[in-house]
Amino acid sequence: MDTFELTLVAQEGQTAVLEVAGYINNEGGEVIAREARKLLDSGCRNLLFDLRATRIINSIGISLLLEVLERTLEVKGTLAFCSLTPSIAKTFQIMGLAQYARIFPDRPAALDELTAAR
Amino acid sequence: MAEPVRLRLVLPRVARAELIAGDAMDDLGRRISFPRDTLAEVKLAVVEACLNALEYSAGEVAVELTAHGDDAQPWIEVVVTDHGPGFDPSGVSRPVLEAKLHAPRKRGWGLELIRRLMDDVTITSRPGLTTVHMIRRTGGE
Numbered sequence: 001m002d003t004f005e006l007t008l009v010a011q012e013g014q015t016a017v018l019e020v021a022g023y024i025n026n027e028g029g030e031v032i033a034r035e036a037r038k039l040l041d042s043g044c045r046n047l048l049f050d051l052r053a054t055r056i057i058n059s060i061g062i063s064l065l066l067e068v069l070e071r072t073l074e075v076k077g078t079l080a081f082c083s084l085t086p087s088i089a090k091t092f093q094i095m096g097l098a099q100y101a102r103i104f105p106d107r108p109a110a111l112d113e114l115t116a117a118r
Numbered sequence: 119m120a121e122p123v124r125l126r127l128v129l130p131r132v133a134r135a136e137l138i139a140g141d142a143m144d145d146l147g148r149r150i151s152f153p154r155d156t157l158a159e160v161k162l163a164v165v166e167a168c169l170n171a172l173e174y175s176a177g178e179v180a181v182e183l184t185a186h187g188d189d190a191q192p193w194i195e196v197v198v199t200d201h202g203p204g205f206d207p208s209g210v211s212r213p214v215l216e217a218k219l220h221a222p223r224k225r226g227w228g229l230e231l232i233r234r235l236m237d238d239v240t241i242t243s244r245p246g247l248t249t250v251h252m253i254r255r256t257g258g259e
Contacts, residue, residue: 063224087158096215
């Protein structure tokens with residue numbers, strides 16, 4: 001599926017869960033960055049992006065995710081991803097993203113930890 | 119002995135043109151039963167090489183995809199050619215996440231991804247002609 005879609009599926013306390021579907025390029029990345037900024041500005045501190053329906057993130061999309069990461073770290077929040085395809089997991093590993101962001105196998109595992117931490 | 123399956127494309131200057139090449143790669147790889155997860159990595163490398171070519175050249179971007187499926191170990195070969203100003207590949211520094219996080223410009227991951235996702239990458243570049251030649255074997259990293 002290449003049509004990009006971002007859906008805020010849950011927001012409880014300081015944790016928001018967003019489902020991302022489709023190709024994350026410059027346009028998709030900007031939508032993500034905009035929504036993340038809005039959530040962080042409204043007091044949300046944990047952002048979980050469920051990438052189950054995302055097959056490919058290009059390098060421009062990556063750079064926009066880094067903007068989200070930078071902003072999340074500035075507010076002492078946590079940026080997390082779950083349900084990565086093997087190729088996206090490898091992309092994140094090449095970048096060294098796990099040093100700064102949390103990566104979980106699935107949404108329940110992520111929420112267990114993110115909601116327990118706050 | 120079966121001939122390799124080869125496809126030549128000239129990318130149109132339209133939104134997401136890089137995905138046309140990526141999707142074609144996906145199709146070709148499936149025809150030789152290339153492992154799905156490995157193929158996804160090749161697809162990303164193709165997308166990145168095309169993005170660079172489309173961004174840095176105004177002229178034609180050509181892509182040649184070849185799936186070699188008849189060997190004991192199937193392999194894929196990709197050549198992306200553009201006619202932009204060229205660049206010195208050895209002068210492109212490797213991105214470091216910590217530095218990128220605090221830098222205003224966070225881009226610069228494309229070449230690193232290409233090099234890490236493919237087994238062999240050769241870039242030749244001079245003004246007017248840049249060629250990125252990439253190979254991925256099934257047993258690659």
